[in-house]
Amino acid sequence: MNMVRLDKKKFGDFILELSVEHAVYAPGNTGGKTDFIPVSSEDEINLKTLVTDLSPKGIFFPHSEVLYEYDTEGIRVPEKEAGKPIAVWGMRGCDSRSLLMLNKVFGSAIQMPDNKNFQDPYWKEKYDSSVIFGSACNMPQSTCFCNWFGDGPHSREGMDVFVVDAGDHYLMEPVSDKGSNILGKLTCLTDSLEGDAEAALKLASEAESTMVPPMDVNGLGELLNDLYDEPVWEDISAKCINCGACTFSCPTCHCYDIQDEGKGSSGKRIRIWDSCMFPIFTMEASGHNPRALSSQRVRQRVMHKYSYFLEKYGDFLCTGCGRCITVCPVNLDIREVLKTINVYNRQGITNG
Ligand code: SF4
Ligand code: SF4
Known part of the structure; x- marks a missing residue:
């Protein structure tokens, strides 16, 4: 047709x-x-x-x-x-x-x-x-x-x-x-x-x-893996207030929780959106939280989108829609995060 x-x-x-x-x-x-x-x-x-x-x-x-x-x-x-x-x-x-x-x-x-x-x-x-x-x-x-x-x-x-x-x-x-x-x-x-x-x-x-020329994202996954333990994540996440607005507005974020809403002997099992940016997202029953710090949660979101998903499915988990940039109350721009990581890597190589 x-x-x-x-x-x-x-x-x-x-x-x-x-x-x-x-x-x-x-x-x-x-x-x-x-x-x-x-x-x-x-x-x-x-x-x-x-x-x-x-x-x-x-x-x-x-x-x-x-x-x-x-x-x-x-x-x-x-x-x-x-x-x-x-x-x-x-x-x-x-x-x-x-x-x-x-x-x-x-x-x-x-x-x-x-x-x-x-x-x-x-x-x-x-x-x-x-x-x-x-x-x-x-x-x-x-x-x-x-x-x-x-x-x-x-x-x-x-x-x-x-x-x-x-x-x-x-x-x-x-x-x-x-x-x-x-x-x-x-x-x-x-x-x-x-x-x-x-x-x-x-x-x-x-x-x-009309579009601004892109950053080269080749090798971004490996770069992120190399920087996993670097202090750059503390700088990147410093202003994040972990509100989760970026994840809820994102078309690709898909974390969810399962909750039971019951009364007496009947009820419903409900799937409801969740966010890796929330402090209790990874809270374990013992009280231990493997991602207790904001820097760990921001790192998780970035790593999931540009490293882990790429490794598993061969694609980034980001389409560049820009919603997370528009909605963030503290102007944390994901493009700037990726550029910071690129620059940090180059400086690291130079210094090394
Ligand atoms: S919208 Fe901004 S402040 Fe809120 S969790 Fe996302 S990055 Fe952090
Ligand atoms: S730009 Fe990427 S990370 Fe941000 S909301 Fe769109 S798809 Fe999600």
Whole structure:
């Protein structure tokens, strides 16, 4: 299937048509923040936002999710709502790529001690049936650094349909078979015109030209491993107040806790987001805390993203979306952390 057009005057029809068979999510305003919210009409969508305050991970991995309910009769997995597959409109390339990373954790088969393969059914049910309408960024923000990781403002990774805002219309290009199928079904679309593909390429090159040249991240994992015991972590973490805002807004952070909420002989087992930045995250029953210091927790977050995940899955656990930079109340900029580490290493080599 080739590129198609959607006249912006028909955007409302497009959302209505998509909603017939899908639970549609799109950027919207909620509680003074922008987030991906369930929508049923054009009016609920915030088309101006580039990177939403909160990431779309919550669509597939909710902040709080009931895994099962229990009572004296046994346990029951709650019925799933609506039952429609999810369609997401307006997901930027950094966010669609983050879902590929989370899918490595929740969606990959893990061999258990009994030799059975385990995949997270709560994630898989939602993610595998979803269709992602990704959105090109024509004007990246100053906090965007997706280009550090080989990506760019017109990246298509993790999308089913790639959408370019081309003024009074959108250009849509299928990226996956799922994307082709859905574009083939939607009646409000028209064929692309001569020059549309070139117009999209021009927007891509203009957007790329506005981005600050990236830091070279080759060898970053090994570098971090070498610096694990160095005092540089105390300097880096000095102003962190361990609020956890960076981890909650991050599209790739996925630590969680399991809590039971019970009353009498019945209750619920709930999965709820947690943060490695919280002091009690690693507190053991004995009272011992292997990451009692803020510097140890900041180091863990950085090492997980740029060393451990790379070693295990062959990719950094960061898309360069910049949310952690925007949200941090003490302006701890992850780009500056990585640059500090680079400089520290060079000085260490020089001094050695
Ligand atoms: S948002 Fe900033 S202050 Fe809060 S935990 Fe993250 S780095 Fe620390
Ligand atoms: S670490 Fe920061 S820049 Fe990287 S994906 Fe998470 S929020 Fe985005």
